[in-house]
Amino acid sequence: MSKEKANYFDLVYQVVREIPPGRVCSYGVIANYLGLKSGARMVGYAMNAAHTLRDVPAHRVVNRQGLLTGKHHFETVDRMQELLEAEGVRVVNDQVQEFEKRFWDPEKELGF
DNA sequence: GTGATGACAAAGT
DNA sequence: GACTTTGCCATCA
Numbered sequence: 001m002s003k004e005k006a007n008y009f010d011l012v013y014q015v016v017r018e019i020p021p022g023r024v025c026s027y028g029v030i031a032n033y034l035g036l037k038s039g040a041r042m043v044g045y046a047m048n049a050a051h052t053l054r055d056v057p058a059h060r061v062v063n064r065q066g067l068l069t070g071k072h073h074f075e076t077v078d079r080m081q082e083l084l085e086a087e088g089v090r091v092v093n094d095q096v097q098e099f100e101k102r103f104w105d106p107e108k109e110l111g112f
Numbered sequence: 113g114t115g116a117t118g119a120c121a122a123a124g125t
Numbered sequence: 126g127a128c129t130t131t132g133c134c135a136t137c138a
Contacts, residue, residue, distance in 0.1 A: 008134060027120050038133045040120035045134055047119045052136080063120060070119030 008036060012046035013053065015106055019060045021087040023104035024096055026064050033106040040064070048073070059083040066099030 011034050019025050027040035027047075036042045043061075047070055050056040059080040063069045071080035071094060081091040090097040 028122085031121085036133095038120095039122075041118095041131095041133055042120090044120045045118065045136090048117090049135060050119085058119075061119080064122095068119090073119055 008034075008038075008042050009046040009049050011036075012043050013050060013056050016047075016050070016056050016058065016061055018106065018110060019057060019104055020109075021060075022089060022102070024060050024062050024066065024084070024089060024099065024102045025104045025106070026062060026066075028064055029105060029107075030061070033110075057083075060087075060104075062096055062099075066096035066102075068094040068096070 012030060015030050015033060016025070027043040031039045031041075031043045040063075047056075047058050047061060050058050051073055058070060059068075059074070061070070068080050068084075068091065071077055074080045081094065084091050084096070089102055096102055
C-alpha cells in the first residue's frame with residue numbers, strides 16, 4: 001500500500017468497517033453517505049471485492065429489505081446469519097428481524 | 113489487453 | 126401496484 005488508492009471501493013470499506021457490532025446497514029445508505037451516484041450498485045460491487053479483504057464485516061451489510069443477499073458469497077451460506085446472530089442480530093429466513101431498529105445510519109451516527 | 117461478470121436501488125412504464 | 130430498465134467500478138479468466 002505504498003500508493004493510497006482513493007478508489008470508490010476503499011471508501012465503502014471504510015464505512016462498512018465503522019459499522020458497530022449488533023447493527024446492520026444497507027447499500028443505498030452507504031452510497032448516499034459517500035455521495036456515490038451509481039448508488040447501491042457501487043457498494044454491491046465493492047462488497048464483491050471485499051471478499052478478497054478480511055477487515056470488512058460484510059455480514060453487517062444487507063440490502064434495503066434487510067435481506068441477506070450476499071450470504072451466498074461467504075464461506076458458507078449460514079456463515080453470514082451465524083455472524084449476525086453471534087452479535088445479537090436475530091435473522092430469520094435470511095431476513096433481519098427489527099431491521100429498522102438494527103439499522104445503522106452513518107449520517108446519524110458518524111455525521112452527528 | 114479485452115471481455116464478461118458481480119452482494120442493489122430508484123425511477124419509469 | 127408490479128415489472129422492467131438503467132447506472133457503473135473493479136476483479137477474474
